[in-house]
Amino acid sequence: MGITGFTIFAVIALSILGYIVARVRALAGAGGDRRGLHSLPTYYGTNAAMFTAVPALGVLAIWLLAQPMMIENRVSAMIPASVIGEGSSIGLIMSDVRRVADGLDVVVAQGALGVDEAKNLSADTDVRKTLADVGVALGSDVKPEVLAAAQTYRASAQSGRLWMTAVVLALAAIGFVFSVAMSKPDFRARNTVERGVLALLMIAASLAILTTIGIVFSMLFESINFFRLHPWTDFFFGGSWAPNFRGDSDLSILPLLWGTLYISIIALAVAVPIGLFAAIYLSEYAGPKVRAIAKPLLEILAGIPTIVYGLFALLTVGPALVRIFGRGDEGLLGVEWMSGATAVLTAGLVMGIMLIPFVSSLSDDIINAVPQSMRDGSLGLGATPSETIRQVVLPAALPGIVGAVLLAASRAIGETMIVVLGAGAIAKFSANPLEAMTTITTRIVSQLTGDTDFASPETLVAFALGLTLFVLTLGLNVIALYIVRTYREQYD
Incomplete structure (x- = not known):
């Protein structure tokens, strides 16, 4: 000891x-x-x-x-x-x-x-x-x-x-x-103990806030050091990402931001419809026995480590897409649009699968929170169950669903392992989802890997990338909370 x-x-x-x-x-x-x-x-x-x-x-x-x-x-x-x-x-x-x-x-x-x-x-x-x-x-x-x-x-x-x-x-x-x-x-021992417990609870609540402030300031100070060594105009408005640790690097966030948003949009295009439809079925159509089995099975996806999703993208989804879109005459479509297993579409599809339980679980809770009296009133006026869902339940739950989608978007933007194994490591502008790209998170890992000199802009840029990503996800979370809190009161 x-x-x-x-x-x-x-x-x-x-x-x-x-x-x-x-x-x-x-x-x-x-x-x-x-x-x-x-x-x-x-x-x-x-x-x-x-x-x-x-x-x-x-x-x-x-x-x-x-x-x-x-x-x-x-x-x-x-x-x-x-x-x-x-x-x-x-x-x-x-x-x-x-x-x-x-x-x-x-x-x-x-x-x-x-x-x-x-x-x-x-x-x-x-x-x-x-x-x-x-x-x-x-x-x-x-x-x-x-x-x-x-x-x-x-x-x-x-x-x-x-x-x-x-x-x-x-x-x-x-x-x-x-x-x-x-x-x-x-x-008065009871009064003293209760005041002490209250003080401990306040300290515990403050630690989370102080931790967030500490994270922001730690990134902010290192980002300031980066902008002293590298022009901020190139970082925010440049057109290429090419770090070489020789002092003449192009360190623009725009290609990385494009790859991040592109992959996140594809992931949301997969997760939102499937997750929302699953939530509607579980909350409005499924019986108690089916719900008791289906909901836990669906949420098991949320407990799978992201590295497993990354391997699934690299070994299963990527090769399957290559068989469809690539290798010339060997492909099912007879074209060669996709040269390798790593692509934006690969990472987007797998990330969307990962986000399905996130969207479905939040949406299910939000739909269940709609008062039953609204459903009964719609059905009493002669509406069918599907019309009730479309015209009553979903409009009432829409603010919460939008908030859930934005929270899922912030989760997708911060994902790393799926992108590392499924999307590649090329920073560029391209609208082709079958090409390899990279994201902000993967570049942060790359720039801080190995014995790097923390006085060089090629290393300090990771903190500027992290601060930008933090501001982006924080903005999405704030918007989601604002939408939920502003419009949810209409249906309380």
Whole structure:
């Protein structure tokens, strides 16, 4: 068990002890009669456990997040500019520093080096051989500056962990003593616990918002760095995508945006009619037994990993389309419009299949939410079931269905694996659905794959692409929510 695990275990054990002691103390103060207590005995114990564990574990979480950043800032300042300028970057150097520091931890843990030897290890020692003897692989020779930084990194991390344990356990002990001392019969334990639970719920709700803000700002700052190195006019208004990592790249989002929208439109053309018709059948025509079987079977499609859909596109749908549209006389149509299995149509068809349960499930819930009185009124006036669906149910559910379609569109725009395996990797403008194209998401993966220099525009462009994609999908979601909330009230 590491020192962090030991700290968490100690805090939890102390909180359990606080629960027991506070509960017993409160009952003892009331002479063993619960009626003499302001709150139930459980609240006194919960109050003690909460005061013991929550502040301590909160500080522990913040410490674990902040310590690596503080250590990296301190250690990165030790790296001379001459080392960084040798065809490398500070990010790659820090990766080597962390790898060497981890290696020193391993050799000390396995007894190959003593603690003092690891601190005083010099560059003259064959560090790579020492680390290799215990199975720690390094991709390059260890420079003296990297070794010194790794030793500082390791020492700072160890010192930080010790201080973390001391501070967290001290907070837990203070909370334990304070909460147990408060556990008297007249203490309003229930009110305190309820306020504490409310605060925890508010923090949990805020975390989602703060996470979204953090994601946006992280992409925004890197996008700003990209636009300092590459003109924004070429990114938004250029006509080609040709990164080459030599400083003369064409990095326009327009070909990628065209491929993204083209594939998404084909996917929606497949998913929306099938999903909507399936929802109408399940909600209006299917009996309870059929619905109980058909709806779960349809929603199983939503649980299939997207990589499986990608393989299905590559191995089944793509070759089937080639047999129809390609290979000259061998094709069923006698033409050669499609030269390979990867094409916009391949990815669009498979992505549409993936979106069918998404559209059908949302549409089914929306159609079922239409009041039954509207159906009864239409049928009572002599309309047939099909006329009722067309003229009453669907118009009433249309805002929600439009919202479901827009949400499905945002899901299609963000898809990656199906496009990687089914659509190809060519960024271009073309109206032919039988040609290979690519999307924004696949280019983001490509630009960030491998040992890339994060100071180059060819890598930073991935953040600009991600920010643009985020704004696009956010806009679709906002429009969907606006439509649903604006028009749904007419039928409540």
